Amino acid sequence: MSASTKTTNRPLVIASIMASMAMVAIEATIVSTVMPQIASELGGLHLYSWVFASFLLAQTAMTVVFGKLSDLYGRKPIMFVGIAIFVVGSVLAGFSWSMPAMICFRLIQGIGAGAIQPVSLTIVGDLYPVRERGKVQGYLASVWAVSAVVGPMIGALIVQKLSWAWIFWVNVPIGLAAAAGFWFFLHEAPTVRRSSIDIVGAVLFTVGIASLMIALTEFGVGNSGVALAWAGLFVVTLALFIAQERRAADPMVSLKLWGARMIATVNGAAMLAGMVLIGITTFLPMYVQVVLERSSVTAGLTLTMVMLGWPIGATLTSRTFHRIGLWRMVVVGAALIPVGTSTFALLGAGSSPVLPAIGSFIIGLGMGVMSLASLILIQEGVELSQRGIATASNVFSRNLGSALGAAFFGAVFNFGLTRGDGSMMFTDDELRLLLQGVHGSVAGDAGIRLALGSSLHLTFLMMLVVSLGVVALALWLPKDGLESAAARDAKAAQK
Template sequence: MSSQAPVTNRPLVIAAVMASMAMVALEATIVSTAMPQIVTQLGGLRLYSWVFSLFLLTQTAMTVVFGKLADLYGRKPVILAGIAVFLLGSVLAGFAWSMPAMIVFRLLQGAGAGAILPVTLTIVGDLYPAHERGKVQGYLASVWAVSAVLGPMAGSLIIGKLSWAWIFWINLPIGVLAALGFVAFLHEQPVRKRPAIDAAGAAYFTVAVAALMMVLTDAGAAGAGRLAVEIAVLGASLLLFVRQERRAADPMISFRLWGHRPVLACNGATLFSGMALMGLTTFLPMYVQVAMDRTPVVAGFALTMMMVGWPAGATISSRTFHRIGLRRLLIGGSLFLPAGALVFALLTPGSSPALAGLGSLVMGFGMGIQSVCSLVLIQEIVPLADRGSATASNLFARNLGNTLGAALLGAVQNFGMHHAAGLGVVSTEQLRQVLDGAGRHLAGSAPVREALHHSLHVTFLAMLVIALGAIAAMLLLPGIEIARRQEVPAE
């Protein structure tokens, strides 16, 4: 008597995927809302930025590692391991007794997030053929949009009514439910071959990414000696990594895969859009609040329009790419990035905040198109055994773009502040007072606001150039026909 193998229930697996993503997406906005109160209790203000930067560092490095592990061991064990690590970090962060302890536990959370995001997207790629997958990814984009709105509200409510520890412990019910969903409803073929793990390659890659992000973070801020050490570590780890990958039987990073022209073009455009995204989220609220002299609520509204455009672009592209074609849609979608950046470059202190919101909406729309179509294309043109690695490479490009954008555009903004024609040098204390609102209506605040307008104008021009780079990368994309997959997993 033959027993029938269990069948994957696609809708319930997608529910688990969305819960996992919501956990990571909410964590980012909730923690940023609550950290000022947390640091007043734990002390260690000088370590404040490390809570965020080291989370991103670990997530970026682990994204590629876990993507490869998902190809070697299967999606289910790796996603369950990622959720377990993330929840462990969340529980411990709630018990943190100092800022160094908080940073260590945030590293654990970052490692878990580095598994959750690429593996969940790979699971979607496995379960749905290309012509259905875009619609599902539109749903996933809405998770990030809703989380961007609910996160700050939930953070403020928790801080006001409960202990700050619940900022982290709120992940427990979400993560447990997501894990149970994967255990009960995701069924995949067991891995029959004994995989060879390129542990040395993973270690060298992690060190190289950590060193790169430290160099980008410390450039222009750290002393020459410290920066020289970081650059030396980066160079040495890169040389060891390349040497290891060339001789490994099953390398952690496949140069053949990453150098494949369609993958390279999509990841290059994703890197540029990640840089532009960091410029938008970092500097647009500052411009609206200070240069335009508007309230934080108005600045938040202008930025939130991006989170309206992103799921809209993702949803529209998901429903049309099989008719229009991925290459046409990717090139057309990338045109929205410089269009939005041009709106920012044309802003003046007398402009309406609605104009800033329009630029944010347009850029978000283009990013939504690009993110969905790039992921669908990359997942479809690689073998199933490489899909996890390919998906992770795209997420890595976006994270690296965020870090590069923060470093590059921050340097441009600082240069503009110190070289505003005829306005003199603005001190850090003057800028802080105006940004905090304490000195906004003082007589000396007008020159500071004018200097900030000039510096951000230059920054927005740099962002426009970066957005044009996304178009250039997309033009390298060859024409590719995505065939409909015949075998669709049964529900």
């Protein structure tokens, strides 16, 4: 399965990887920027959240499946499949005639993204030794940082000058260029195709994760009855999936691999970190705009600091982990997350937006350090034939954490806004008008800000608790036998 570095043009393959990942990253930021206008044209505003949930649902459910398929059939063909699906979904999304159609086509995009993200990271692991891999992963992290800044500007420009459909169609040339790069410059060693494919396990896994994601989404919007029904389907599917994987000759998900202490610990930390990240993304802008009474631009800048800190953390890790060790880097990165989160717990009505900006930067720094060290740790801790599924498990855990965090912190936020009789302290319309700058009575606006500030403070405190769980799992990471992968690489080079 290892790539033939004699014939593979590594720099151009990395350029193709960066193009394919930029396609996914920019798409997320562009859509979030212009989606209000799209919803106003297509109608169905009550389905607004599902435009984003369908993408995340499909991406999370398919990540592990495509990771396993890349181990069986090679990275290159799976990348072609992922890019093709994403581009087709993008073209169709541009032709959407209603919100249900948009949701369906965004789901197709999510399936493609479920292949692109984990397989891209696996290709880097195949092509580069550990000492060089960290630097390359830092380049990939910078793609997300640039996309967070450039995406909204591109989205606003496209909407002003062209039809909103072009925010999806712009992916076509990028996807074709990336596919061409893989076709001409990535040359893998021949892969022996196995006849045993755990199709039943793949189907059960996909249905189970989809059920869980739908349950979390419905719970987040207050549909408890529907959420419980989907949760029941998840429990049944989970039991069937475990039974299937125990008896399958070549399981889609190796319970032994996922249950190993190192894999389970790293992925658990990634899941909790994903919860914290989605919590900040969701609630920090609201706090800055309503409670601190700052502009939406200021709110966006405080959040963008996460994407600034992330590549810096990844770059620092790539230059130091071979001396400090991967275990220590994971612990350091994990420890930075509650340090950053604690700044949100200290916020008050008179706070400067500089404080949450600093907290966001520290969290991004910690995420960059921990995610890169964890990824290298996982890739070097398994056999080459399992590298794809192991990498996908880490990406899956972070995505699942985002879904869990959205539901959990949403529930905490709503709890903080609920009166003793079960009614809300203010209506959605009152909050929407305040965010749009339409002020009511002074006392009424002050009451909304006070109630919202109290609820968000409770939400930030729960984020701090979850971030402490990241540290606890990082400290539980086994040190025995955990030699620095870079040190092993250096020893091998000396022989």
